[in-house]
Amino acid sequence: MGCGLxxxxxxxxxxxxxxxKEIMGRLPGERILYFGDTARVPYGSKSKETVTEYSRQxxxxxxxxxxKVVVVACNTASALAIDAMRREFEVPILDVVDPGARTxxxxxxxxxxxxxxxxxxIRSGMYSKFLYRLNPDLNVYSKACPLFVPLVEEGWxxxxxxxxxxxxxxxxxxxxxxxxxxxxxxxxxxxxxxxxDVVREVLGEGVTLVNPAVETAKNLKQLLSKKGLLAGGEELxxxxxxxxxxxxxxxxxxxxxxxxxVIETKDVAIKTFE
Amino acid sequence: MGCGLxxxxxxxxxxxxxxxKEIMGRLPGERILYFGDTARVPYGSKSKETVTEYSRQxxxxxxxxxxKVVVVACNTASALAIDAMRREFEVPILDVVDPGARTxxxxxxxxxxxxxxxxxxIRSGMYSKFLYRLNPDLNVYSKACPLFVPLVEEGWxxxxxxxxxxxxxxxxxxxxxxxxxxxxxxxxxxxxxxxxDVVREVLGEGVTLVNPAVETAKNLKQLLSKKGLLAGGEELxxxxxxxxxxxxxxxxxxxxxxxxxVIETKDVAIKTFE
Numbered sequence: 001m002g003c004g005l006x007x008x009x010x011x012x013x014x015x016x017x018x019x020x021k022e023i024m025g026r027l028p029g030e031r032i033l034y035f036g037d038t039a040r041v042p043y044g045s046k047s048k049e050t051v052t053e054y055s056r057q058x059x060x061x062x063x064x065x066x067x068k069v070v071v072v073a074c075n076t077a078s079a080l081a082i083d084a085m086r087r088e089f090e091v092p093i094l095d096v097v098d099p100g101a102r103t104x105x106x107x108x109x110x111x112x113x114x115x116x117x118x119x120x121x122i123r124s125g126m127y128s129k130f131l132y133r134l135n136p137d138l139n140v141y142s143k144a145c146p147l148f149v150p151l152v153e154e155g156w157x158x159x160x161x162x163x164x165x166x167x168x169x170x171x172x173x174x175x176x177x178x179x180x181x182x183x184x185x186x187x188x189x190x191x192x193x194x195x196x197d198v199v200r201e202v203l204g205e206g207v208t209l210v211n212p213a214v215e216t217a218k219n220l221k222q223l224l225s226k227k228g229l230l231a232g233g234e235e236l237x238x239x240x241x242x243x244x245x246x247x248x249x250x251x252x253x254x255x256x257x258x259x260x261x262v263i264e265t266k267d268v269a270i271k272t273f274e
Numbered sequence: 275m276g277c278g279l280x281x282x283x284x285x286x287x288x289x290x291x292x293x294x295k296e297i298m299g300r301l302p303g304e305r306i307l308y309f310g311d312t313a314r315v316p317y318g319s320k321s322k323e324t325v326t327e328y329s330r331q332x333x334x335x336x337x338x339x340x341x342k343v344v345v346v347a348c349n350t351a352s353a354l355a356i357d358a359m360r361r362e363f364e365v366p367i368l369d370v371v372d373p374g375a376r377t378x379x380x381x382x383x384x385x386x387x388x389x390x391x392x393x394x395x396i397r398s399g400m401y402s403k404f405l406y407r408l409n410p411d412l413n414v415y416s417k418a419c420p421l422f423v424p425l426v427e428e429g430w431x432x433x434x435x436x437x438x439x440x441x442x443x444x445x446x447x448x449x450x451x452x453x454x455x456x457x458x459x460x461x462x463x464x465x466x467x468x469x470x471d472v473v474r475e476v477l478g479e480g481v482t483l484v485n486p487a488v489e490t491a492k493n494l495k496q497l498l499s500k501k502g503l504l505a506g507g508e509e510l511x512x513x514x515x516x517x518x519x520x521x522x523x524x525x526x527x528x529x530x531x532x533x534x535x536v537i538e539t540k541d542v543a544i545k546t547f548e
Contacts, residue, residue, distance in 0.1 A: 038320075039314075039320060039321075039324045040313075040314050041319070045315075045427075045520075046312075046313060046519055046520065047313075047519050047520050049519075050313045050518075050519045146424055146427065146428055147421070147424050147425065147428055149424075150420055150421050150423075150424045151421065153420070154420055154421055160438075161435060161438055161439055161442075164434075164435050164438070165435055168435075244324075245320055245321050245323075245324045246319075246320065246321050271545060
């Protein structure tokens with residue numbers, strides 16, 4: 001019952017595709033129904049009220065498509081809107097903040113954790129709150145990195161400018177003994193190799209980067225298995241991608257991120273899901 | 275009749291404040307009613323349909339506030355939505371593309387013009403079309419510079435990273451004999467001094483930067499004067515600033531751009547203006 005229904009994944013734009021990719025890798029039988037809110041991207045600089053309203057519309061759309069579970073693959077929406085969504089909707093909802101924070105708290109040896117993310121995620125203090133709730137003895141340092149998303153979208157992934165920007169942002173953690181850094185934005189795993197280098201250069205050896213996308217995919221597997229909702233099919237599922245604007249542009253970016261071939265993307269009038 | 279009504283100015287966010295600032299400087303008696311669509315910023319990466327729909331809602335809002343003229347202080351909205359707006363609304367509408375293009379066509383000596391702007395503005399080809407219509411013998415070269423807006427919003431105005439990014443973008447014009455460059459995005463005048471240096475370094479002496487904000491303010495003065503709509507008051511007017519999200523954040527940015535002190539900003543539920 002319900003096993004054959006798709007897994008809903010949403011993000012403010014293309015970033016959540018890094019989460020979708022991890023789900024495809026770990027749960028190859030699951031059909032993904034992705035929604036990217038490209039008409040209103042980015043969420044990172046918007047207020048709690050606005051992000052909550054947008055998230056609510058997307059939840060209604062995903063539920064109209066009969067998803068069995070929703071993965072909020074957007075750190076800003078996870079940080080700002082998750083409580084309101086869980087209060088309002090019955091479908092199980094996974095976010096990216098919880099698994100990212102739990103893993104960081106487990107992985108750190110000295111209790112000093114750095115969090116990087118968009119302005120909205122960092123301003124919300126969501127990762128810090130979550131980490132302190134897990135363990136009040138942790139030391140959490142946060143740094144908003146608003147240029148990373150546009151740099152990734154410009155395609156400057158292995159680039160001297162991006163490296164210099166990363167250096168400046170990460171220097172904020174110098175002298176704080178940070179041994180674990182959470183990549184608190186779904187675009188950041190695309191910069192993982194560059195960030196590894198810069199972290200080594202700026203903060204020394206032995207710092208672990210936590211990718212919440214990976215942890216979220218693991219959590220999803222546990223949840224579906226516990227609820228008896230794992231897809232049983234043998235054949236590879238067909239994923240569906242919806243956006244609120246610019247389906248064609250989304251498709252080409254998605255093809256560059258995902259291993260699978262995104263054949264078609266569809267436009268949705270998301271604001272009508274009031 | 276109508277002289278005392280405000281001048282409506284709108285933009286996708288804070289960028290249009292550079293236009294408002296030029297209007298305040300040249301028409302100090304005019305009361306400005308500004309709307310920044312901060313809930314849906316940026317427009318630069320969005321489609322024509324979406325930008326037109328958003329612009330239409332904003333026009334309805336401004337008309338509900340009884341403005342005597344509307345200045346579309348957003349290059350993307352000017353490029354993508356101006357025809358639809360002029361067809362639908364009776365209030366006089368000024369855009370920033372027309373005056374910017376006209377000035378560039380007048381200023382160039384050798385007919386080679388560079389245009390820089392957001393992805394949306396450049397993709398629309400609006401400046402090129404306009405310039406070729408003015409003079410088919412011009413040579414127009416365009417370059418989207420998507421990192422400039424986030425760099426300005428990060429506050430990295432005089433900065434080595436911004437300088438390197440500018441160098442890469444402007445190198446596109448090398449070898450093309452460009453003697454005039456249009457700053458086709460309202461954020462770019464904030465980088466004017468840095469851009470002047472980089473232009474000299476990359477393209478040599480004698481290249482003129484055209485700031486459409488200045489030209490738009492001049493056009494507005496002509497239009498109001500022709501229609502007998504210039505404000506007559508002696509006292510300094512009180513401007514009003516509306517945004518669709520994050521009034522407080524807008525206020526602090528506005529205060530850093532404008533000479534006047536922005537005392538209050540108000541939130542508007544812009545999507546209800548259907």
